[in-house]
Amino acid sequence: MKLLSIFIRQENNKETNLQRAVNIIIACGAFIVFFFWSMKRLNLSFDFSVLLDFKYRLFTGFITTIELSTISLLVSLLIGFLSAMGSKSKILPLSYFCKTYIQFIRGTPMIMQVYLFFYIIGTAWGISSRFIAGVLILSIFEGAYISEIIRGGLDSIDATQLEAAKAVGLDSKQTMRLVIFPQLIARILPALAGQFASIIKDSSLLSIISVIELTQTIREISATNFAIFECYLFLGLLYLSLTFPLSMVTRAVERRFKYDN
Known part of the structure; x- marks a missing residue:
């Protein structure tokens, strides 16, 4: 029974470090076994050494993706916040x-x-830089989703808390900083984490306008050496190397903003 307890979550919904480590290893092992079993059924073998000749181009594309995603993340947060506030405005046209x-x-x-x-719009307004155009496109797209996340978080906060803040003498700035903002962060952070990961992944679609980020770089390399499986599997690992740490950091911040902390 003690051995089986490693695989069962406790009644308080907590997990020990041993439980977490063992079950992560089992889960990852199951995916790896299934993947290599599928490869064996198709008699596939991978040779990632073909990518070594393109390491500089891969590094450049990787850095471009980070720059593109980071700038778009900041701009989309601004767009999302402004559009969330605008949609709740009393000024109807806005x-x-x-x-x-x-x-x-x-x-x-x-x-x-x-x-x-x-x-159409970029050409009409003379935006010639594909990188800047990519940032704007990605920010506008993700900003709409972030706007709904923020709006939903604001709507979930009970109006009686605002009345209670007034009753204890807090002004509007103090109410936002001490009452609204901590709760809003705790409620929207999980959804924002998924959206931030989407920004990184959705940046791959900018390859269709020849923004030389990671996906476009891989497309050019695979067209040169025809190692399609190796190239795109490596591409997936590179994107995972960006999204996984983001997920870990977000969980740490989420724990920081929990009410019981």
Whole structure:
């Protein structure tokens, strides 16, 4: 029974370090076994040494993806916050403008928006830099989703807490800093973490306008050496190396903002 307890979560929903380590190893092992079993059924073998000749290009593409995602993350947060506030505004034209933007972006695929904003709007306004265009496209797309996350978080906070803050003499800035903001962060952080990971992954779609980020670099390399499986499997690992640490950091911040802390 003691051995089986390693695989059972306790009644208080907590896990020991031993439980966590053992079960992570088992889960990862199951994925690895399934993957290599599938390879064996197809008689596939990978040779990643073909990528060594392109290590500088891969490094450059990797750095470009980080720069693109980081800048887009910051800009999309700003866009999301402003559009969330705008959609709740009492000024109706502003409110409906923000709501229309959110509905249009969320209701259409990003690949269509890439072509629309780059070849039509970008050309009309003289945006020649593909990197800047990529940042704007990615930020506008992700900003709509972040806006809904923020709006939902604000709506989930009970209005009676605002009344209680007034009753104890807090002004609007103190209410936002001491009452609203801590709860808002704790409630929206899990959803924002997923959205931040999406920013990194969605940056791959900018390869269709030849932004030389990681995916475009891999496409060019695979067209040269025809090692398609090796290239795209390595691409997945590189994206995972970016999204996994982000997930770990977000969990740490989420624990920091829990009410019992």
